[in-house]
Amino acid sequence: GVTDKLVVDGVDKFAEAFDGLLAAVAGKRAKILGQALNVQSLAMAGPLRDEFDEAAAKAAKEGWTRRLWAKDASLWTGADEAKWLGWLDPAIDEAALRALADEVKAAGYGHAVLLGMGGSSLGPEVLARTFGPAAGHPRLLVLDSTDPDQIGRIEGRIDLAKTLFIVSSKSGSTLEPDILHRYFYAKVSAAIGADKAGARFIAVTDPGSNLEKAARDDGFAHVFHGDPAIGGRYSVLSNFGMVPAAVLGLDVAAFLASARMMARSCGASAPPAANPGVQLGLMLGLAAKAGRDKVTFIASPGVAALGAWLEQLLAESTGKKGRGLIPVDGEPLGTVQAYGADRVFAHLKLAGEDDAEAEALVSELQTAGHPVAKITLANRESLGQEFFRWEIAVTVAGAVIGINPFDQPDVEASKVKARELTDAYEKSGHGASQQPLFKGDGLAFFADHADEGAAMGKDGAGAADLVGAHLRTAKAGDYVGLLAWLDRDGAHEEAILAMRRRIRDRLKTATVAGFGPRFLHSTGQAYKGGPNSGVFLEITASPAKDLAIPGRKISFGQVEAAQALGDMAVLGERGRRVLRIDLGGDIAGGLERLEKAVAEALA
Numbered sequence: 001g002v003t004d005k006l007v008v009d010g011v012d013k014f015a016e017a018f019d020g021l022l023a024a025v026a027g028k029r030a031k032i033l034g035q036a037l038n039v040q041s042l043a044m045a046g047p048l049r050d051e052f053d054e055a056a057a058k059a060a061k062e063g064w065t066r067r068l069w070a071k072d073a074s075l076w077t078g079a080d081e082a083k084w085l086g087w088l089d090p091a092i093d094e095a096a097l098r099a100l101a102d103e104v105k106a107a108g109y110g111h112a113v114l115l116g117m118g119g120s121s122l123g124p125e126v127l128a129r130t131f132g133p134a135a136g137h138p139r140l141l142v143l144d145s146t147d148p149d150q151i152g153r154i155e156g157r158i159d160l161a162k163t164l165f166i167v168s169s170k171s172g173s174t175l176e177p178d179i180l181h182r183y184f185y186a187k188v189s190a191a192i193g194a195d196k197a198g199a200r201f202i203a204v205t206d207p208g209s210n211l212e213k214a215a216r217d218d219g220f221a222h223v224f225h226g227d228p229a230i231g232g233r234y235s236v237l238s239n240f241g242m243v244p245a246a247v248l249g250l251d252v253a254a255f256l257a258s259a260r261m262m263a264r265s266c267g268a269s270a271p272p273a274a275n276p277g278v279q280l281g282l283m284l285g286l287a288a289k290a291g292r293d294k295v296t297f298i299a300s301p302g303v304a305a306l307g308a309w310l311e312q313l314l315a316e317s318t319g320k321k322g323r324g325l326i327p328v329d330g331e332p333l334g335t336v337q338a339y340g341a342d343r344v345f346a347h348l349k350l351a352g353e354d355d356a357e358a359e360a361l362v363s364e365l366q367t368a369g370h371p372v373a374k375i376t377l378a379n380r381e382s383l384g385q386e387f388f389r390w391e392i393a394v395t396v397a398g399a400v401i402g403i404n405p406f407d408q409p410d411v412e413a414s415k416v417k418a419r420e421l422t423d424a425y426e427k428s429g430h431g432a433s434q435q436p437l438f439k440g441d442g443l444a445f446f447a448d449h450a451d452e453g454a455a456m457g458k459d460g461a462g463a464a465d466l467v468g469a470h471l472r473t474a475k476a477g478d479y480v481g482l483l484a485w486l487d488r489d490g491a492h493e494e495a496i497l498a499m500r501r502r503i504r505d506r507l508k509t510a511t512v513a514g515f516g517p518r519f520l521h522s523t524g525q526a527y528k529g530g531p532n533s534g535v536f537l538e539i540t541a542s543p544a545k546d547l548a549i550p551g552r553k554i555s556f557g558q559v560e561a562a563q564a565l566g567d568m569a570v571l572g573e574r575g576r577r578v579l580r581i582d583l584g585g586d587i588a589g590g591l592e593r594l595e596k597a598v599a600e601a602l603a
Contacts, residue, residue, distance in 0.1 A: 019060055019271040026265065026274035035351070035378045037261055038385045040276045042283050043372045048290055055282045055400065059272040068395065069268035076395075077404045084406035086229025087391060088263075090238040094253050097246040100202075100222065101137070104164060104247050109138035111158045112247045115180040116168035117144050118316075118521030119232025120204070122309045123387070124168075124244035126236075129305035130380055134249025138164060144518050146176055146560040148543040149487035149587075151183070160184075160191040165201045166244060167220075170232045172209025175415070176517060179549045179559065181211075185218060186550040204243050231406050233312050236387050251381075259384030266392045277392025280373055284393060285400025287344040287371055288318070288325050293531060294343045294479060294510040296328040298358050302350035303377055303386075304330075310390060312522035317394045317405040319526025324401065326479055326526055326533075328510050332501040333357060336364045340508050342477045345372045348386070351379065410529035410574075414520050417566030418559075425562065426553040434565070436582075438466055442593050446568075446580040463593070467537075468601030470579045471503065474535040479510040481527060484539040485564045486587060488515040495591040499598050506602040509535075517563045524567065528574045536571060540564050541583040541590060 030037055044052055059065070064075060069088060073081040104112070114124050121144040128140040143154050165184055169177040181201075189197040198219030205211040206226045215223050224239045235241065237259055242252050264270075266277035284295065295314055297307045307329030318324035328343075347362045349355065366372045377386065398405030436444040441463040461469075474480055480503050486492050492515075500511040512534075514523055527534050546557035554562075564580075571578045583590025 015061075019273065022269055022271050023274035026270050030265070033261065036258070036382070037265065038378055038382050038389070039376045040280065040389070041374045042279060043366045043374070044283065045369050045371075048283075048286060048292075048371055051286050051290070052282055055286060056272045056279070059278060059282065059396075064396065064399065065266075065270060065272065065275055065278055066268045068392075075399050077402070079404050079407075081404055081406055083229060084231050084234070086227045087231075087234040087237065090227060090230060092238065092242055092252075092256060094256070096224075097242055097252045100243065101246040101249055101252075104138065105136045105249065107164070108136075108162070109164045110162045112138040112140045112164040112166060112244070113154065113158060113184070114140060114142045114166040114168055114244055115144075115177050115184065116142070116166075116204075117174055117176045117518070118312060119235050120168035120170060120174075120177070120240050121518075122233075122312050122522065123236030123241040124166075126305045126309045126383070127241065127245050127248060127250065130303065130383060131248060131250055137249030138247065140244055140248050143180060144176065144521075145488065145515065146179070146517055146556050146563065147485065147487050147515075148545060148547045148556045148560070150489070151180070151547055151556060152545060153487060153489065155184075155187070160188050163188075163200065164247065166204065166247065167201060167211060167215070168204040168240060168244075169209070169211050170206050170226050170235065170240065172205045172211030172214075175419070175559070177211070179552065179556070181214070182550045182552070183547065183556075202243070204239050233316050234391055234406075236309065237384060241387075255381060255384050258382050259388050262385035262388045266389065275392075277389045278396050280389065281393035281396025282400060283371060283373060284314075284325060284344065285397035288323065288397070288401055291477060292342055292344045292371060293324065294326050294328050296331065296339070296343050296345050296510065297348060298333070298345060298362060299348040300350045300353045300355040300358065302353050302380060303348050303383065306348060306383065306386060308522075309387075313390055313394050315523040315526035315530070316408045316411065318398055318401055318403060319523075319530030320403050320407070320409060321529065322531060323403060324526050324530035325397065326510070326512065326530060327523065328479070328512055330497070330513065331504065331511055332497060333361055334501070334505060336361070336368050338505050338508060339365065339370065340476060340510070343370060343510065345370055347372060347374045349374070349376045351376050408525045410570075411521065411525050413528065413570045413573075414524060414563070414567045417569050418563040421562035421566055422554050422559055425558055434580075438463075441597065442584060442586065442590060443597070444582040444584070446582070447578075463597040464600035466579070467581075467594075467597045470537070470577070471507065471535065471598075471601060473577050474507055474509045476508075478533045478535055479512060480504075480507070481534050481536045482511070482513045482539065483516060483519060483536055483567070484513070485516040485560055486539065486541055488518070491588065492591065495595060499595055502598060502602060516567065517560070520563065520567060527576065528570055532575060534576055536576060536578040538564065538568055538571075538578055538580040539583065539591075539594070540580060541587045542585040544585070544587075 071082040125142040201220045202222040203215040311327040314327040438445045
């Protein structure tokens with residue numbers, strides 16, 4: 001018995017010492033790499049700090065890092081997690097991407113337009129906004145909307161004869177890329193001839209998908225394959241992100257080499273004490289369990305675009321079974337007093353960039369006892385390191401929370417509901433409709449539940465009364481979401497931003513925002529499957545000019561309307577608090593009237 005115990009104790013001591021040695025090696029490596037490696041520091045206080053230390057010790061003892069890299073599903077729920085970890089070491093044909101970059105440059109395209117949704121579009125958009133095109137390469141525009149005004153606006157910016165289209169869909173059967181492909185293929189065919197149109201298109205999709213078949217039939221110039229072992233939101237360092245990067249003229253080889261530096265820092269041999277991805281994941285997971293589930297991003301301008309990609313990664317990966325992290329991106333900066341005890345902050349800073357206001361706020365938040373993760377990017381080219389760090393962090397947070405970070409059970413619900421509505425329209429010639437709870441001040445209000453509608457529809461109520469009654473259901477620890485089914489242009493974003501600021505400062509609640517159907521494939525999972533703490537204002541309108549979909553009896557405007565109604569129905573089925581406000585055909589005026597109603601409601 002004594003010798004048996006000595007063996008166990010001896011192995012434990014050896015393991016602790018060896019982890020210490022590996023941590024020392026990791027520290028030495030970080031010093032040697034210097035500014036080539038992005039820097040992270042975590043600030044926690046009180047019970048959260050104690051829980052973090054205990055969790056880090058447990059993760060070391062139970063070998064979490066090695067189990068993650070060994071694709072051990074028991075680290076999470078023991079379901080199908082093992083088959084979704086291809087992103088740990090994605091296979092990339094860098095020579096093929098270099099050849100594509102050279103081909104695109106030689107063709108002299110003015111624009112490239114990516115048609116995709118969710119993981120197929122968010123990563124490329126971050127790259128496009130962060131880097132812009134290299135000399136001689138086209139400007140990349142991302143179209144992830146069914147809104148006719150947004151589609152028409154993008155079409156108006158490009159010369160169809162000098163534009164390359166990237167149709168990107170992992171499954172190859174996602175509705176939005178399919179109908180956008182149909183629309184622009186017909187437009188290009190009309191502009192330059194059907195025999196030449198296919199040469200202006202490339203596809204990124206998993207092998208054997210419907211999109212691959214359509215691309216072969218339409219004579220696409222290229223089909224780049226995804227990896228079936230990589231889920232959409234983890235795919236940015238695979239062909240789904242790197243093909244658009246090559247089109248932009250980004251040095252893909254150098255970008256991936258930088259990302260691999262972080263992969264090695266987060267590798268199987270890096271114990272939790274020296275593993276930046278694991279440490280960040282432990283902090284986020286423990287914060288969520290402690291009620292600090294609103295991950296608020298504060299980013300310097302040079303890397304601000306990263307927040308939209310992080311939204312999907314956190315929301316779809318963790319927001320399920322009534323648990324998870326609610327990402328808060330793009331919220332205006334406020335005073336320390338504006339933030340409740342349900343927040344954890346991530347400050348993303350580009351080295352050398354002056355952002356004094358944000359840095360001062362972060363310092364005050366840390367002094368006030370809020371948990372803060374500070375990450376400094378050495379340069380824009382090290383952005384790939386953050387893609388990998390956060391992928392590791394979110395999978396570790398999932399293990400802490402106790403969920404499968406690779407499924408998205410509630411995303412499909414809205415797709416199914418929208419599909420039912422669009423199918424019904426194509427069969428009957430008319431779509432579903434709702435009776436408004438109230439019409440006035442140029443706005444129409446719709447509630448999903450009759451009892452909620454009756455409570456707000458009291459005699460003499462106006463727009464401000466209805467908005468106020470709905471918003472005041474938000475309590476401490478809740479958040480308010482503005483879900484806009486509109487063109488995602490600058491003016492509409494500014495109007496949403498102004499309402500977020502007013503709501504946050506008056507109610508002291510976190511605010512989130514999204515444009516449909518984009519958010520359905522991003523944060524929608526957390527809104528429906530995560531904590532039931534959201535209070536949603538869904539904003540709809542009539543497009544200025546609808547657009548027909550080639551080969552379909554339904555238009556883009558009708559698809560968008562069906563998606564909005566379907567999403568509202570699913571939110572209602574999940575017991576979420578949701579109020580739809582329709583602006584009618586005067587979108588600019590309607591947004592002004594809604595802003596006024598919000599201001600009066602919170603006065």
